[in-house]
Amino acid sequence: MALPVDITFDAVDVDFDGHFQLHDINWSIQFGEHWLIAGANGSGKSALAAVLAGAGDLSGGTLTGLPGKVALVSYEAQAELIADELKKDDADILDVISEGTPVAEIIQRDTSDPDLANQLIVQFGLTPLLSRAFRKLSTGETRKVMLVRALASEPDLLVLDEPFDGLDVNTHPMLLEHLTRIIKTTPTVLVLNRIDERPEYITHIAWVEHGRIEQQVNCADPKAVAELNQLLHLTHTSISLPDPDPIDRLPALDPSKPLVDIRNASVKYADNVVFDNVNWRIERGEHWQLTGPNGSGKTCLLSLITGDHPQCYVNDINVFGFQRGNGETIWQIKQFIGYVSTQLQWEYRVSTNLKNVVLSGFHDSIGVYTHSSDAQKAIADQWLEILGMGHRANESFNQLSHGDKRLLLIARAMVKHPPLLILDEPCLGLDDMNRRLVLALIEKICASGKTTVLYVNHHAEDKVAGIDQYKNL
Amino acid sequence: MGTNYFNSLSLREQLEQLGKCRFMHLDEFTEGVDALKGKKMVVIGCGAQGLNQGLNLRDSGLDVSYALRAEAISEKRQSFKNASDNGFTVGTYEDLIPTADVVLNLTPDKQHTSVVNAVMPMMKKGSCLSYSHGFNIVEEGMQVRDDITVIMVAPKCPGSEVRAEYVRGFGVPTLIAVHENNDPNGEGLSLAKAYAVGTGGHKAGVLMSSFVAEVKSDLMGEQTILCGMLQTGSLLCYDKMMEEGIDPGYAAKLIQYGWETVTEALKYGGVTNMMDRLSNPAKIRAFELAEEMKDIMRPLYHKHQDDIMTGHFSSTMMADWANDDKDLLGWRADTAETAFEKQAAGDMEISEQEYFDNGILMVAMVKAGVELAFETMTDAGIIADSAYYESLHETPLIANTIARKKLYEMNATISDTAEYGCYLYNHACVPLLQDFMKPLKSDVIGKGLQLNDSSVDNARLIEVNDAIRSHPVEAIGAELRGHMADMKRIV
Numbered sequence: 023m024a025l026p027v028d029i030t031f032d033a034v035d036v037d038f039d040g041h042f043q044l045h046d047i048n049w050s051i052q053f054g055e056h057w058l059i060a061g062a063n064g065s066g067k068s069a070l071a072a073v074l075a076g077a078g079d080l081s082g083g084t085l086t087g088l089p090g091k092v093a094l095v096s097y098e099a100q101a102e103l104i105a106d107e108l109k110k111d112d113a114d115i116l117d118v119i120s121e122g123t124p125v126a127e128i129i130q131r132d133t134s135d136p137d138l139a140n141q142l143i144v145q146f147g148l149t150p151l152l153s154r155a156f157r158k159l160s161t162g163e164t165r166k167v168m169l170v171r172a173l174a175s176e177p178d179l180l181v182l183d184e185p186f187d188g189l190d191v192n193t194h195p196m197l198l199e200h201l202t203r204i205i206k207t208t209p210t211v212l213v214l215n216r217i218d219e220r221p222e223y224i225t226h227i228a229w230v231e232h233g234r235i236e237q238q239v240n241c242a243d244p245k246a247v248a249e250l251n252q253l254l255h256l257t258h259t260s261i262s263l264p265d266p267d268p269i270d271r272l273p274a275l276d277p278s279k280p281l282v283d284i285r286n287a288s289v290k291y292a293d294n295v296v297f298d299n300v301n302w303r304i305e306r307g308e309h310w311q312l313t314g315p316n317g318s319g320k321t322c323l324l325s326l327i328t329g330d331h332p333q334c335y336v337n338d339i340n341v342f343g344f345q346r347g348n349g350e351t352i353w354q355i356k357q358f359i360g361y362v363s364t365q366l367q368w369e370y371r372v373s374t375n376l377k378n379v380v381l382s383g384f385h386d387s388i389g390v391y392t393h394s395s396d397a398q399k400a401i402a403d404q405w406l407e408i409l410g411m412g413h414r415a416n417e418s419f420n421q422l423s424h425g426d427k428r429l430l431l432i433a434r435a436m437v438k439h440p441p442l443l444i445l446d447e448p449c450l451g452l453d454d455m456n457r458r459l460v461l462a463l464i465e466k467i468c469a470s471g472k473t474t475v476l477y478v479n480h481h482a483e484d485k486v487a488g489i490d491q492y493k494n495l
Numbered sequence: 496m497g498t499n500y501f502n503s504l505s506l507r508e509q510l511e512q513l514g515k516c517r518f519m520h521l522d523e524f525t526e527g528v529d530a531l532k533g534k535k536m537v538v539i540g541c542g543a544q545g546l547n548q549g550l551n552l553r554d555s556g557l558d559v560s561y562a563l564r565a566e567a568i569s570e571k572r573q574s575f576k577n578a579s580d581n582g583f584t585v586g587t588y589e590d591l592i593p594t595a596d597v598v599l600n601l602t603p604d605k606q607h608t609s610v611v612n613a614v615m616p617m618m619k620k621g622s623c624l625s626y627s628h629g630f631n632i633v634e635e636g637m638q639v640r641d642d643i644t645v646i647m648v649a650p651k652c653p654g655s656e657v658r659a660e661y662v663r664g665f666g667v668p669t670l671i672a673v674h675e676n677n678d679p680n681g682e683g684l685s686l687a688k689a690y691a692v693g694t695g696g697h698k699a700g701v702l703m704s705s706f707v708a709e710v711k712s713d714l715m716g717e718q719t720i721l722c723g724m725l726q727t728g729s730l731l732c733y734d735k736m737m738e739e740g741i742d743p744g745y746a747a748k749l750i751q752y753g754w755e756t757v758t759e760a761l762k763y764g765g766v767t768n769m770m771d772r773l774s775n776p777a778k779i780r781a782f783e784l785a786e787e788m789k790d791i792m793r794p795l796y797h798k799h800q801d802d803i804m805t806g807h808f809s810s811t812m813m814a815d816w817a818n819d820d821k822d823l824l825g826w827r828a829d830t831a832e833t834a835f836e837k838q839a840a841g842d843m844e845i846s847e848q849e850y851f852d853n854g855i856l857m858v859a860m861v862k863a864g865v866e867l868a869f870e871t872m873t874d875a876g877i878i879a880d881s882a883y884y885e886s887l888h889e890t891p892l893i894a895n896t897i898a899r900k901k902l903y904e905m906n907a908t909i910s911d912t913a914e915y916g917c918y919l920y921n922h923a924c925v926p927l928l929q930d931f932m933k934p935l936k937s938d939v940i941g942k943g944l945q946l947n948d949s950s951v952d953n954a955r956l957i958e959v960n961d962a963i964r965s966h967p968v969e970a971i972g973a974e975l976r977g978h979m980a981d982m983k984r985i986v
Contacts, residue, residue, distance in 0.1 A: 119543050119577055120655075292576045330662075332550060332581040349532065352554035353664075372663065387664025391698060 027053050027179060027209045028087045029074070035082035036073050041421040044069055044078070044233045056205055058220050059213045060250075061230035062453045063425030067183075068096055070230055071213045074181050089178030093132070095168045096183030096213070097424040097451055103128075104164070104368050107157040122155030125167055132175040139174035145196060146170050150294075151317070161364040161447070162188045162316030162480075169197065173204075180204075183213040187450050188364070190315040190480060215425070215453040217251065261459065263466045264404035266439035267384065268397050272357060276343055280305050281358075281442055281474055282327055285338040289322050289331065296322050302493060306441070309468050309475040309488050314495030320478050321363060323495065324444055327476075329355040342441070356386040360435035360473075363446035367427055370419070376430055377415040380405050383434035405433040408459075424451045432460055439472055446478045461486055497636025499806040500676075501707055509876075512707035515672075516878035518978070523688070524697040528555050530682070530689035534596035537562050539588075539610055541574040543654030544627060545601035548694055550581060551661040555693040560584035562591040562598075562614075592617040597686065599625045604912050605816060607631035615640055621679070623686055628713065629706035630912060632674055634809035645677035646687040647706060650696055651884050653892065657694060666695030668884065668975075670702045672709055700978045702880055712877045714803045716868055716885030718916025719796055721893045722909060724864035725754055726830070726902055726917055727924040731932055732856060732940050733835035739937035744841025746941060749850065751840050751901055753857050754894035756850040762891040765972040766862050770963050772851045773858060775951040777944055782959045784859035784939065789867055791931055795923055796871040799916070804875060812915045823911060826918040831903045849943075856940040862963075865890060869968040879971040887972055 031049040044066055051057055061067040072078065073085075075094035107122050125148065133139040143149055146166045151159060156167065165188050172180060182201075186194050198221055201210060205223050214220055217227065229237040229250060239246040275281075282304040289296040297319040304310060314320050325331035327341055329352045339346040342358045360383065370379070372389035380402040381394045394402075406412045409429050419427065428451050435443060445464065449457045461484060467473045468488035477489055501509060531552075536559045538549050545561070553559045561578040565587045568575050578585045592598060592614045602610050608631060611624070618624065623644040631637045632645065639645050650657045652667040660667050669691045673683030684703075691701050729750050736746035760769040770778050802808040815822045830836060851858060865887050872882035896905040906914045938944050963969070 119546060119573075291580045292571065329554070332553075332583075334582070335553065336582040349556045349558070351556040354556075369662070382664075385664060389663055389665065391665050 027051060027089055029089075029179075030086050031083070032085070033083035034073075034080065034085050036069070036078040037081045038069060038078045042066065042069055042233065043081075044073065047073075047083070047235055049228065049235055049238070051209065051211070053209060054225075056209065056223050056225050057211045058217070058224045058227045059211060059230060060215070060217050060227055063215075063429065063451075063456055064423045065230045066233040067213050067230040068098060068423060069233070070228070070235070071096065071181050071183050071211060072098065074179060074211060091175070091177045092179045092181060093172035093175050093177035094181045094183070095165075095172045095185055096181075098183075100164060100168050101368060101424075103168070104157055105371070107155075108368075122157045124153050125156050125159070126152040128156045128167060129171045129174060132171055134176045135174065138176065139170070142170045142174055142200075145200075146193065154294075160317050160319075160321055161450075162190060162193075165189065166193065166316065173200065177208065180208050180210040181213075182210065184215065184451060185212065186214075186219065188316075188447060188480065192315060194480075215451065215457070217454075261408055261462060261466075263436075263439075263463065263470065264401050264408070266472075267395075267401065269395070272441070275306075275358075275441065277306065279343055280340075281342060283340040284323075284326065287323075287326060287337040287339065289319065289326070289333050289337075297495060300495070304442075304474065304476070306474055307471065308491050309486075310477065310491040310493055311486075311489050312476060312478045312493050312495070318495040320495055321365060321446055324361075324363070324446055324476065324478070327442075328359055328361055328444065353386060358441045359386075360438060360440035360443045361446075362428075362431045362435040362444070362448050364450060365446075367424075367431055370427070370431065372419075374419055375416045376406060376411055376419055376422075377402050379419050379430045380433050380437055383437035401437060405437060408463075409433060425453060425456065428452060429456055429460070432463070436463065436467060439467070439470070441473065442476065443467060443473050444476045447480065448477075449479060449481070449484055457484070497638050499809070500633050500636045501711070501804075502806050503636070504707075509707070512675075512705045513711060513876040514878055515703070515705040515708050516881045517703045518880055518975070519688075519697075519701045519703050521697065524692050524701075526685070526689070528557060528689045528693045530685040531557050531597065531693060534558065535560070535594055536597045536599060537591045537595035538599045538601055539563075539614065540600070540602035541577045542601070542603075544650075544657070545599070545654075546577050546581065547654040547658035548599070548601065548650070549578075549583065550658055551695055552690070552693040553583075554661070555695075557693050560586065560591055562586060562588050562595075564588070588614055588617060593619060595619065595622060597623040597625060597690075601627055604628060604630045604910055608635055608637065611637055611639070615643070618643060623683075624677075625687075625690065626706075629672070629674075629710040630714075630809070632706050633710040634806065635813070639674075639677050641677070642679055643677060644679060644683045644686065645674035646683050646690070647672040647674070647709060648687055648690045648694070648696075649709065650694060651888060660699065661695035664698075666697065666699040668700045668702070668888070669694065669696030670704050670709055670881075670884070672704045672706050674706050700975065702884070704878075704881055708877055708881050711803055711875070712872050712881045712885040714808065714912065714916060715800050715872055715875075715877075716882075716889060717909070717913035718808075718920050719799055719871075720861075720864035720868040720886050721889055722905065722913055722917035723920025723924065724860060725890075725893060725897060726905075726921045727928070728857060728860040728864075729754075729835050729897070729902060730833055730921075730925060731928060732854075732860075733833075733838070735856075735932060735935060736937065736941045737834065739941055741937060741941040742841065743838045745843060745845075747835060747838040748840035748843065748845060749854060749941065750835065750857070752845065752898050753850045753854045754861075755891070755898035756847055757854060757858050757861060758891040758894040760851075761861065761865070761887060763976075765887065765969050765976070766865060766966065767964050767969055769858060769861065772848070773855065774852070774944070774946075774949050775956055776946055776949050777852065777855050779951060779955060779959050780939060780944065781855045781859040781862065782963065784856060785863040785866075787931060788859065788863040788928065791927060792863065792867060792924065793871075795920070795927060796867045798923075799920065800871045800875050808916065808919075812912065815915065816911075820911070823915050823918070826922075827903070827906055827914070830906055830918075833902070836902055852943040853941055855938075855943070856935065859939075861890065866966055866968060873967065879967060880975065883968060883971045883975055887968055888975075 029051040031047045034047040036044040059067045075092045227239040228235050280303050284302045287300045288298040326334045335347045344350040374389050378390045382390050384398050464486050468475050538545050538561050549559045561583050620642050626647045627649045649670045650667045671687040760772050868886040869882045
């Protein structure tokens with residue numbers, strides 16, 4: 023069972039490989055306290071949480087009382103594990119296709135109580151996935167594996183960075199209930215972008231800005247909480263969408279035909295069926311929301327449209343007038359699409375700067391390998407302004423926080439005002455302000471009349487005006 | 496088995512073929528994949544190269560399917576699942592080969608003779624056979640039917656990277672060649688170019704070479720610097736550290752991950768950048784060690800290149816193939832028993848810079864091996880571009896496999912041809928460096944120089960820097976890396 027915790031930060035400075043610093047952190051976590059760390063994207067809230075798990079180099083002050091066994095679940099940890107798995111594959115000089123580590127092994131590595139692990143595996147519905155390769159799971163499934171692994175390790179301190187993001191409607195309350203049950207013995211620190219989503223058991227809030235804890239609020243003090251909420255709900259100034267590329271480089275589409283017509287589609291592997299018998303016809307100007315539990319195949323269905331899924335060639339799919347599998351190239355399809363997903367964010371692993379990431383949207387590439395026009399560069403600058411990153415155009419993309427990366431990839435998807443904009447859980451990892459900004463941008467692009475939007479999300483409150491068609495998997 | 500093709504050529508022809516290598520310009524690829532449009536491409540072999548090249552070709556609008564042996568299909572072996580899970584048509588040789596316009600042989604070297612003998616009688620008149628390595632044609636002397644066009648398209652990266660770069664909208668450097676004896680309609684080059692475009696290679700740079708140049712340089716690189724030097728270096732460095740009382744877990748870790756870390760610097764900025772990662776005194780020390788090793792090892796590099804040129808290497812190895820790989824398997828088992836292989840890496844933290852600071856000898860070994868292999872190849876008539884790709888460019892890829900699973904796994908996973916050559920090199924090189932190793936201490940491997948004062952003589956530093964920077968591998972390296980970087984950082 024967990025030991026009493028008494029963690030004290032005394033004027034602590036932490037450096038993260040020179041890319042980011044936390045400054046002058048004065049903070050203590052006592053047994054019985056359950057903290058929420060909150061702050062804007064890029065403020066350092068995830069960095070602060072990671073310090074509890076041993077990340078970063080202490081460059082000043084003293085930090086005492088960190089327990090030995092800390093479990094951390096975060097986007098960064100998730101991305102690192104995925105990157106490790108990809109690296110095993112990348113490194114493959116041999117002519118063999120690497121299968122990757124199975125889920126069961128990933129969970130077992132840290133498990134202290136096999137019975138608890140088994141119970142959690144069942145609760146989270148991971149049983150059918152145990153023998154599957156970790157890196158082949160969907161975003162939501164990967165997140166569940168990380169959570170089960172952390173919970174089953176029975177840590178002395180549990181640090182969960184955005185644990186609810188990307189979980190389907192059934193899993194969310196179940197996790198909350200589990201947390202509420204274990205907090206008596208296990209101190210937890212949560213990081214959330216949305217303060218209003220904090221569980222009732224949270225006792226304190228640390229508000230982080232520019233790498234410092236700016237406010238510490240005791241939740242028993244309603245006045246302080248109200249002030250913090252007010253700070254969060256400052257509305258952003260009204261925005262307008264930057265113009266599209268003045269030169270229309272796309273071939274004309276036949277207005278009488280649907281953008282997408284998928285008939286009787288299935289995706290199957292030798293040992294499992296992802297979905298079967300799916301029909302979906304998307305007319306121009308019809309904005310859709312796609313729903314379904316984690317692992318139901320939402321991302322997979324969308325990748326049949328984008329051409330990223332190899333089985334698009336064995337299904338009856340017509341996109342933008344191309345009946346797939348008749349000698350069209352993948353670039354002829356992608357030119358009509360703007361796309362953002364967690365998958366893309368994991369794959370966007372090239373060393374390049376922020377402006378290039380936005381520009382790559384004009385070329386449908388990851389990184390930039392061809393010249394952009396002056397007009398395109400000017401448009402990229404406008405997008406960076408809207409995101410509040412105008413002065414950071416030359417910074418390195420790899421070193422951004424998860425939320426900032428996500429914002430840039432959304433701009434990349436929208437930059438060319440594509441005929442079809444596919445947003446697969448675009449708001450994952452965004453703070454309240456940026457989420458509102460992104461939703462406003464989506465509404466504007468829906469209303470522009472030129473772009474059709476496909477939208478996936480799990481948050482009922484992230485409604486977008488203009489989206490009125492629903493498809494459930 | 497046929498006779499060695501290279502040995503059947505006159506000296507004039509040999510020199511001409513060895514010296515064939517030209518970096519192609521992007522505007523030579525304006526016809527895209529047109530030469531292959533509407534043609535039926537059938538891949539044999541569904542490993543990492545076979546599958547990933549096929550995925551790229553299909554996404555470039557080409558018609559790709561996979562021919563597998565009947566047993567592989569009926570037993571649903573991994574190769575069958577790889578192809579069918581990715582939505583490809585899969586059939587037996589009999590089903591697919593007779594309809595193929597282009598047959599892509601992407602099986603391991605050792606299977607080439609039996610695969611080509613099996614499919615050749617079924618191939619359409621006037622069709623094309625493509626290889627990604629020329630051993631079968633050049634060393635085994637495979638005679639392909641006169642009406643068939645024979646080409647080579649060889650991406651210079653592992654299969655998974657061939658795919659990942661394509662998906663990003665880029666590609667990997669690729670070598671293409673046409674077998675002059677088999678180009679009946681003169682269409683070999685246009686087919687090879689279209690194939691390179693289909694895999695995305697044209698965006699990262701294509702080298703127009705010959706079967707001969709590819710084989711003779713590929714064999715040389717893999718057995719000397721790429722696998723041989725790293726194996727010999729691992730064993731010697733580990734034993735030295737044990738002698739010096741370094742913690743075994745630390746020593747194993749320094750070596751296992753050290754090659755990858757130091758050659759990463761090589762990948763980005765050549766030998767110059769790798770050496771620049773050392774402090775000035777350490778750089779001078781590494782330079783001197785490398786010079787000494789180059790003098791000692793030069794005759795060995797010459798012998799390897801000579802045996803490759805005369806065909807002695809390949810005939811010795813093929814004799815072992817015929818003898819059920821007795822030598823190869825024995826040597827493989829010996830590798831598993833070495834002290835380095837048996838010691839697990841410790842769980843201490845080693846920073847990126849520490850791998851350089853405490854691995855001065857390893858840096859020196861990489862420098863010596865890369866430069867010697869490059870010099871020996873170019874002296875033998877191989878063009879600098881080829882020699883660069885087969886030495887410096889591929890070293891980080893092999894270092895990466897050592898980082899993952901050490902020597903045994905590296906050897907088990909590289910081609911049998913590379914592995915056989917690696918052992919030959921190692922058996923000769925370990926005793927050769929014995930006297931050189933004797934006086935060395937932990938300052939060059941394990942602990943670092945630990946100087947209080949890192950001052951150096953200006954004149955000596957300038958001399959050393961000049962020597963490093965003016966080596967010919969640096970000039971061609973800067974140019975070829977520049978082609979890739981131009982495209983990567985175009986804005």
